[in-house]
Amino acid sequence: MLRARDTIDRSFSQALDVSALACVAHVSEAHFSRQFHATFGEPPHRYLQRRRVERAMELLRETERPVTEICLDVGFNSLGTFSRTFHGIVGESPSAYRKRFSGQGAALLVPACWAMAWTRPAG
Numbered sequence: 003m004l005r006a007r008d009t010i011d012r013s014f015s016q017a018l019d020v021s022a023l024a025c026v027a028h029v030s031e032a033h034f035s036r037q038f039h040a041t042f043g044e045p046p047h048r049y050l051q052r053r054r055v056e057r058a059m060e061l062l063r064e065t066e067r068p069v070t071e072i073c074l075d076v077g078f079n080s081l082g083t084f085s086r087t088f089h090g091i092v093g094e095s096p097s098a099y100r101k102r103f104s105g106q107g108a109a110l111l112v113p114a115c116w117a118m119a120w121t122r123p124a125g
Contacts, residue, residue, distance in 0.1 A: 015057075055091045058073070069097060
């Protein structure tokens with residue numbers, strides 16, 4: 003399971019599916035999905051999406067690149083899916099997130115998991 007998680011962490015921007023990750027872990031797809039969830043507390047697809055959103059958060063804070071470009075760079079194929087997933091995890095749209103942090107850049111040098119908890123809008 004650690005090899006599969008490391009693969010996701012390293013290659014989050016690439017197309018990864020359960021069958022490829024199961025091969026990395028040397029188990030069947032069904033067993034992989036169950037075991038990954040039991041080990042890490044979330045399904046592999048959700049873990050992958052969260053990693054992609056964490057990287058997008060960093061790029062939105064630290065660059066002026068267009069949201070669409072960031073969406074594609076972190077591995078999403080659709081701006082709509084990216085925006086919906088980002089909003090579901092962070093609690094606001096990518097543009098609103100960027101606007102809140104514009105000009106801060108490197109001032110927020112904390113791990114993404116902490117940044118997500120700290121930056122989630124109240125209510």
